[in-house]
Amino acid sequence: MEFLYEYGLFLAKTITFVLAVIAILVAITAAAMKQKHKKGELEITDLSEHFEDVEDEIVHSLLSKEQLKAKEKADKKLAKEKAKADKKLANEEPEQQPRLFVIDFNGSIDAKEVTSLREEISALLMVANDKDEVFVRLESGGGMVHGYGLASSQLDRIKQNNIPLTIAVDKVAASGGYMMACVADKIISAPFAILGSIGVIAQLPNFHKLLKKHDVDFEQFTAGEFKRTVTMFGENTEKGREKFIEELEETHVLFKNYVSERRPELDLAKVATGEHWFGTKAKELGLVDEISTSDDYLYSANKTRKVVAIKYVIHKSLAEKFSKAASLTIENTVGKLWQNNRIFPS
Secondary structure: OHHHHHHHHHHHHHHHHHHHHHHHHHHHHHHHHHOOOOOEEEEEEEHHHHHHHHHHHHHHHHOOHHHHHHHHHHHHHHHHHHHHHHHHOOOOOOOOOOEEEEEEEEOOOOOOOHHHHHHHHHHHHOOOOOOOEEEEEEEEOOOOHHHHHHHHHHHHHHHHOOOOEEEEEEEEEEOHHHHHHOOOOEEEEOOOOEEEOOOOOOOOOOOHHHHHHOOOOOOOOOOOOOOOOOOOOOOOOHHHHHHHHHHHHHHHHHHHHHHHHHOOOOOHHHHOOOOEEEHHHHHHHOOOOEEOOHHHHHHHHOOOOEEEEEEEEEOOOHHHHHHHHHHHHHHHHHHHHHHHOOOOOO
């Protein structure tokens, strides 16, 4: 009886809490559906200023009090001289300092990040010119053809506007990721980054024998001989398999042609086998132009250019934010209830 009492009390508390949370979720969701919110916005970060702040912080921590006083005095003198020079050139049109625009692309299988990429590229094309440069930190193991095809086309927009494009691969740019990378004027790679995989893959399980064993029929209706070539539940035919493989080969040819047009010096017979290579070997094969990291490139560029990062951030709706917070709250609360009302001896 004591066991049943404890268990019933625990169950009642849990059900009451869950029902209360569901009621709140329904109310919040209804309110959020009526709410009009901004989908996203651009975040501009002055990386040059960030680098200077970091350098100043380190220098100040290393200098003695006397050295700090001398440095502050010298900095004030330089600031006055700069102010005088700026005043003198006030009536003259100042020369535009070259800029390096930084974009990050961390791709998923369906390349959904292209939504932000297209906004970032559209924004920078409004202000960038041929004296500037776009620097993309790319990380992707590839994925769906149409998604990465669109992402590559977005990068092509930069080239079409005669703006130099450099892509850095610190970890991986394979398959669709390399399709994007090959658009660049220059590809830099970390020594152990993975590149290549110029190939196409498709795989799916087939449950036809299992269904047949349990006397389950699967019926599929199509209009058009090759509307569906292979299926997960029906019996696949040799003709269907041949057509499916033919489609894969066509996609592979498109992929190879795309890479060849942008990096004509590549020996496609060697690199378009679906294999991948580490950065150092990829350089030997001509898949990349330079072995370096994105950090080294940015620090070096900062000496002569202004470095600016552009990021398009998509805001979550009120319902999405609340849903995530509520799920964490439920998880934590149920865990506490279980600990406080243990029905098994510890």
